[in-house]
Amino acid sequence: xxxxxxxxxxxxxxxxxxxxxxxxxxxxxxxxxxxxxxxxxxxxxxxxxxxxxxxxxxxxxxxxxxxxxxxxxxxxxxxxxxxxxxxxxxxxxxxxxxxxxxxxxxxxxxxxxxxxxxxxxxxxxxxxxxxxxxxxxxxxxxxxxxxxxxxxxxxxxxxxxxxxxxxxxxxxxxxxxxxxxxxxxxxxxxxxx
Amino acid sequence: xxxxxxxxxxxxxxxxxxxxxxxxxxxxxxxxxxxxxxxxxxxxxxxxxxxxxxxxxxxxxxxxxxxxxxxxxxxxxxxxxxxxxxxxxxxxxxxxxxxxxxxxxxxxxxxxxxxxxxxxxxxxxxxxxxxxxxxxxxxxxxxxxxxxxxxxxxxxxxxxxxxxxxxxxxxxxxxxxxxxxxxxxxxxxxxxx
DNA sequence: ACAAAACGTTCACTTAAGTTAAAAAAGGAA
DNA sequence: TTCCTTTTTTAACTTAAGTGAACGTTTTGT
Numbered sequence: 001x002x003x004x005x006x007x008x009x010x011x012x013x014x015x016x017x018x019x020x021x022x023x024x025x026x027x028x029x030x031x032x033x034x035x036x037x038x039x040x041x042x043x044x045x046x047x048x049x050x051x052x053x054x055x056x057x058x059x060x061x062x063x064x065x066x067x068x069x070x071x072x073x074x075x076x077x078x079x080x081x082x083x084x085x086x087x088x089x090x091x092x093x094x095x096x097x098x099x100x101x102x103x104x105x106x107x108x109x110x111x112x113x114x115x116x117x118x119x120x121x122x123x124x125x126x127x128x129x130x131x132x133x134x135x136x137x138x139x140x141x142x143x144x145x146x147x148x149x150x151x152x153x154x155x156x157x158x159x160x161x162x163x164x165x166x167x168x169x170x171x172x173x174x175x176x177x178x179x180x181x182x183x184x185x186x187x188x189x190x191x192x193x
Numbered sequence: 194x195x196x197x198x199x200x201x202x203x204x205x206x207x208x209x210x211x212x213x214x215x216x217x218x219x220x221x222x223x224x225x226x227x228x229x230x231x232x233x234x235x236x237x238x239x240x241x242x243x244x245x246x247x248x249x250x251x252x253x254x255x256x257x258x259x260x261x262x263x264x265x266x267x268x269x270x271x272x273x274x275x276x277x278x279x280x281x282x283x284x285x286x287x288x289x290x291x292x293x294x295x296x297x298x299x300x301x302x303x304x305x306x307x308x309x310x311x312x313x314x315x316x317x318x319x320x321x322x323x324x325x326x327x328x329x330x331x332x333x334x335x336x337x338x339x340x341x342x343x344x345x346x347x348x349x350x351x352x353x354x355x356x357x358x359x360x361x362x363x364x365x366x367x368x369x370x371x372x373x374x375x376x377x378x379x380x381x382x383x384x385x386x
Numbered sequence: 387a388c389a390a391a392a393c394g395t396t397c398a399c400t401t402a403a404g405t406t407a408a409a410a411a412a413g414g415a416a
Numbered sequence: 417t418t419c420c421t422t423t424t425t426t427a428a429c430t431t432a433a434g435t436g437a438a439c440g441t442t443t444t445g446t
Contacts, residue, residue, distance in 0.1 A: 390443100390444085391444075391445095392441100392442080392443070396437105396439085397437085398435100398436095399435080401435090403432075404429105404430075407428090408425105410425070412421100413420100413423085414419100415419090
């Protein structure tokens with residue numbers, strides 16, 4: 001499972017065995033049960049996550065309702081905004097499935113970054129990539145209808161539609177569960193004709 | 194005007210006079226007329242922008258229609274996704290007003306970053322901040338209605354509503370110009386009662 | 387295994403956005 | 417200024433999402 005992390009890092013920088021050992025010595029691997037809450041609204045936290053296996057989701061509580069806005073699955077990284085802004089979290093994070101992930105602390109990261117400039121570079125490149133990717137996602141969201149967004153998701157992340165409850169998918173698509181249900185029925189009808 | 198750039202940088206790192214001079218020697222300041230197209234759909238580019246005065250916008254052409262997805266004003270930075278992905282641009286960028294900005298090249302940035310590790314750190318921190326901010330923006334967009342989004346914009350960026358044409362604001366809010374017009378009338382009615 | 391809770395779908399109804407078209411208003415060029 | 421173009425608003429109509437409620441199904445905890 002550790003190899004998955006190194007495989008990910010290898011896309012950005014080359015690590016020596018020694019450097020790998022430094023990382024391993026930090027003891028960042030965690031195995032968490034489905035339903036575990038990793039971060040709660042209002043909490044302060046310095047932890048970032050990298051999912052090795054399973055799925056975690058970010059969600060807000062608005063008018064007493066959960067609004068899921070993000071899913072992170074295999075080989076995806078998440079640094080919550082509250083870590084960057086050093087402020088109480090606006091959302092919660094919980095595990096949708098039994099999940100294996102790394103949990104790394106901000107202080108720990110800064111130490112590694114200053115010790116190994118390579119890491120600093122990797123972090124910059126990674127954030128730039130994520131920023132660009134998220135920009136495109138946001139733009140696609142803005143310029144399309146709920147139905148197009150669903151069809152788009154079906155193309156890009158078909159796994160999500162299988163592994164995620166419909167009502168969570170709905171808020172991820174910016175609509176109500178009933179609308180998603182109706183929209184799916186509508187698509188079925190169309191493809192039948 | 195150069196001081197505005199240094200003022201921005203000072204929020205992240207401390208620059209010596211010598212370092213400032215290195216930056217100035219790169220000749221990155223540009224003054225561009227309203228309407229100028231900085232980047233065209235399909236083009237490859239390595240340029241990033243930092244707006245000192247004025248406003249630029251990013252827009253897609255979908256079914257022959259312009260869809261504006263972003264506005265960048267004073268003290269805001271933009272690195273187009275195409276620069277990060279080294280691929281043809283999916284959107285165009287043009288100047289909404291006469292604008293003064295810096296234009297910096299990717300190669301130039303990498304050279305500065307490797308020469309001054311400080312810059313590397315600034316770039317990392319800046320991308321992380323922008324990523325977190327954009328994440329929050331995206332989540333707010335997903336979890337609110339067009340009307341709420343408009344009212345939200347009125348709070349957060351009242352200047353945009355003044356300086357930007359309505360039909361461009363509409364696509365920025367994910368709706369049609371007619372809907373924005375109607376929505377505004379609706380809000381007026383409500384506040385009159 | 388059972389009861390309770392959560393989930394997904396359907397329905398009728400309401401509300402708001404999309405569409406098409408036309409008119410009014412604003413802006414720019416000669 | 418006048419003319420032309422672009423932008424904004426208004427209106428009537430269509431389509432789809434929001435809402436509240438019911439109902440069957442699945443999941444969960446005991």
